[in-house]
Each structure stands twice: as C-alpha cells, then as structure tokens.
Amino acid sequence: MLISEFAKATGLPIDTIRFYISKGLLTPERSLKGGSRPYQTFKQEDVTAARMIRLQQTLGYSLGEILTLNQQYRAGETSPELTIEVLQMQIDRLEERKAALNAALSFLRGKVDWIRAGKPDDAPRLEDYQC
Amino acid sequence: MLISEFAKATGLPIDTIRFYISKGLLTPERSLKGGSRPYQTFKQEDVTAARMIRLQQTLGYSLGEILTLNQQYRAGETSPELTIEVLQMQIDRLEERKAALNAALSFLRGKVDWIRAGKPDDAPRLEDYQC
DNA sequence: TATAAGTATGGAGCATGATCCATAGTCAAG
DNA sequence: CTTGACTATGGATCATGCTCCATACTTATA
16 A cells, blocks of 8 residues: 555545654555565555554544554563553543543533523532532 | 732643733733732632633643633623533533543453453454544 | 656644743832 | 842743655656
C-alpha cells in the first residue's frame, strides 16, 4: 500500500502520516531501491496502528505518551502481564475521564432542569459536582 | 480578592489567570486608582467562572469556544430557552465523547481478557468497536 | 522522451495554551 | 524613605500537533 492509499484507508492527511512516521508512531516498511520502488509500503497492521493512535488521542494521551505506551506494548508482547498492566493503565485513565464527564453531565442536566423550572432559588452549584 | 489569593482559590498559576483575562475569559473588576489599589479584584463568582472554564476544557472545548459559549450563556440569561439550548449542546457533545470512551473501554477490556486467556485465536479487533 | 502525478526530505510556519521575562508602578513595614 | 513583596503590561518563548513549502527523485502515460 502506497502512502496515498494509506491516507484514504485511514482518513489521515498525508502530511500527518509523514509526521507520525517522523515521530516513530508509524513504522511502515521501506521497499528496497534495487529495481523496485523506493517508497514506504503500508500494511493492514499499519492501518490498525493508525486507528489505535487516534483512539489513544481520544483517551487524552499526547503523541509522546502514545509512543511510549505502544513501545511498552510491543515490549510486552512476550510478557502478557506487562501488556495487561499497560492496558489496565489505559482503562483506569479512561474510567477517570468518564467519571469526570459524568459529573459534568449531571451538573449541566441540573442546570437545564433549573432553568426549565423557571430558575427557583436553589441554583445547581458547580462546587457540588466533582468536575 | 487579589490575584495571588485568587490563584490559591482556583489552583491556577497567576500567569494563566492573566492569560485568561487577556482573552476575556475572566473579567475581574478593577479598583479605582483614587486612593485605593489599582489592582484587579476577584470575587467568588470569578472562582466559579474559573472552575467552569476548567470543566469546559475537560469537555474538549477550546478557549475560543469557551469564550463564545460563555458569552452566549450571559446573553441567554434573559432568555432561558437560549441558555438551555447552549447547555443542551454541551450535554450532547459530552454524550458523544462518553460513547466514544465507552467503546474504547470495551475494546481495551476485551484485549485484557484476551491476553489473560492466553491469547486464543480470535483477538479483539479495533475495527469491531466504534472508537 | 517530455510531462504529469506521486513520493521523500528537511525545514518553515501556524494555532493553541500556556509560561517566562523585563520593566515599571504600588504599597506596607521598618 | 528605603526595602521587599506584590501587581500590571507587553512581548518573547515554548511545547504540541499539525500543515505547508521548496526541492528533488521516481514512475507511469502519452
């Protein structure tokens, strides 16, 4: 798969793909120059890797953290315990964010109800929610 | 409340507070220079405003969006319908993020289980989750 | 073989969200 | 009335995550 096809497959702009490659987040193979193309060649696993990067970004990880996590993940392929630990870390972080989002949700819902009720005395207070 | 006290009350660095003021996100009063201090004075409502900004950041809003939302919110104080609309927008956005986080959570949990089970044939595939 | 389209590389530029710094004014205590 | 702590201002700098550009090479097509 050439980079333009990879871009279509992942929905990522080519510049972004190259940026990720330069950061070591994506590691496509390079064809040998002898007779064939000198270009990078992407496989299905690279598509999955790109999706994983995007997922991790939605989890709130920076590209630097993602790189570290994925390197640890690869290192852990021979050690399921380590892999589990890394994934569990991600899950924990996810749960934290979800809890914060739920608190925010409660607050906003309370505010909507309060406004709908014609703004009685007791306004929902931000301080009462763990946001 | 002086800026240093406000910093303690909110946990925000002074530079960040000034940055937010320069962007119009925080609008403390200014004491008149005649005889008294020329400094900015913060009230409890500014503390709440700061908390709200941080909350909105965790919802994934940029400072520019937060400024717009809060201006709309203030404009909507005379129109509960508009205020509700703005808050509902925030809730909808929050629900979307929560759904994405839940999908990611399912995937990661599936992966952990799969590794714990000694990595049988059918690995959880990222493609099967709406992350 | 000319030409266009795709690819590679390095570096510049940009938006966001801070963070730091130089300078200068204000104020309370000693 | 000097010293030290605090405040205000504007601009420089920084990290992140792209995005764009100049240049140059490769390859397919006419």
